Each structure stands twice: as structure tokens, then as C-alpha cells.
Amino acid sequence: MDSKLLWKDEYCLGHNAIDFEHKKLFDIANQIFAIGNPRVNSERIKGLVQEMYDYMTHHFEHEEKFMAEISYAEASEHKQKHQKILEEMDKVRSNGEGFNVLEMNLEYIMQEWFAVHILNEDKKIMERIESYELKLYYRYCRPGLHS
Ligand SMILES: [Fe+2]
Numbered sequence: 001m002d003s004k005l006l007w008k009d010e011y012c013l014g015h016n017a018i019d020f021e022h023k024k025l026f027d028i029a030n031q032i033f034a035i036g037n038p039r040v041n042s043e044r045i046k047g048l049v050q051e052m053y054d055y056m057t058h059h060f061e062h063e064e065k066f067m068a069e070i071s072y073a074e075a076s077e078h079k080q081k082h083q084k085i086l087e088e089m090d091k092v093r094s095n096g097e098g099f100n101v102l103e104m105n106l107e108y109i110m111q112e113w114f115a116v117h118i119l120n121e122d123k124k125i126m127e128r129i130e131s132y133e134l135k136l137y138y139r140y141c142r143p144g145l146h147s
Pocket residue numbers: 063078082117121122
């Protein structure tokens with residue numbers, strides 16, 4: 001089955017752990033979209049939406065820890081943007097309007113909030129570590145840092 005959300009190369013930031021987490025969030029969302037019959041699989045949908053909310057929380061915490069490590073100047077503005085996405089995700093989690101609305105809202109969050117956030121905001125953090133040494137440090141020397 002084709003995935004509804006497509007991962008694009010331009011989403012890759014060059015930070016292995018963060019890229020992995022971003023891809024995993026796309027993957028969980030696609031698992032939700034791939035559910036055939038929402039009436040039969042309602043418990044599975046609930047479980048996956050909760051998993052997605054939890055993983056997103058965990059991922060944002062990692063990113064915020066990373067911003068603190070590199071003394072990123074715009075960390076608090078960035079954190080507010082994470083909060084906003086989580087609020088939207090929380091609305092999906094407490095969705096009472098059925099699978100179609102849930103699917104539509106989730107797709108909107110991932111395309112219009114999350115992917116745009118990666119391209120506009122997360123990329124700015126990476127520009128901060130553009131120096132060769134730091135890049136090497138975060139790519140290769142500490143692969144388990146955020147796992
Ligand atoms: Fe972010």
C-alpha cells in the first residue's frame with residue numbers, strides 16, 4: 001500500500017537521531033492512514049494515536065535538550081512552536097468525530113505543521129552547527145546521544 005505521507009530528502013537535517021525520530025513520526029502516521037476498517041480497528045487507532053502523541057512529546061524534548069546543548073539563541077520561540085503542534089496533536093487524540101476527521105486533521109498536522117516546522121525551524125538549528133567539527137561531532141561521534 002502506498003504511504004499517504006511521503007518522506008522527502010529535503011526533510012533530512014543531517015542529525016541522525018533527529019532525522020530518525022522525524023521519520024518515525026511519519027511512519028506512525030502512515031500506519032494510522034493504512035488502517036482499513038476504523039470500526040474493527042478502533043482500539044488500534046487509539047493506541048497508535050497515543051503512541052504518536054507520546055513519541056512526539058519525547059522527540060520535542062530531545063530537540064529542546066539539543067538546542068540547550070548548543071546554546072541555540074531562539075530556543076524558547078522554537079519551544080513554543082513545539083507546544084502549538086502538541087496542542088493540535090492533543091485535539092486529534094481526543095477526537096470524538098470519527099476516523100475521517102481524525103485522518104484529515106492528522107494529515108493536516110503532519111503536512112502543514114510538522115513538515116513545515118522541519119523545513120523552516122529545525123533547519124535553522126542545524127545552520128547553527130554548520131561548522132565542520134560540530135557536524136562531525138553530532139553525526140558520527142555521538143550516535144546514541146538522543147536515543
Ligand atoms: Fe523542532
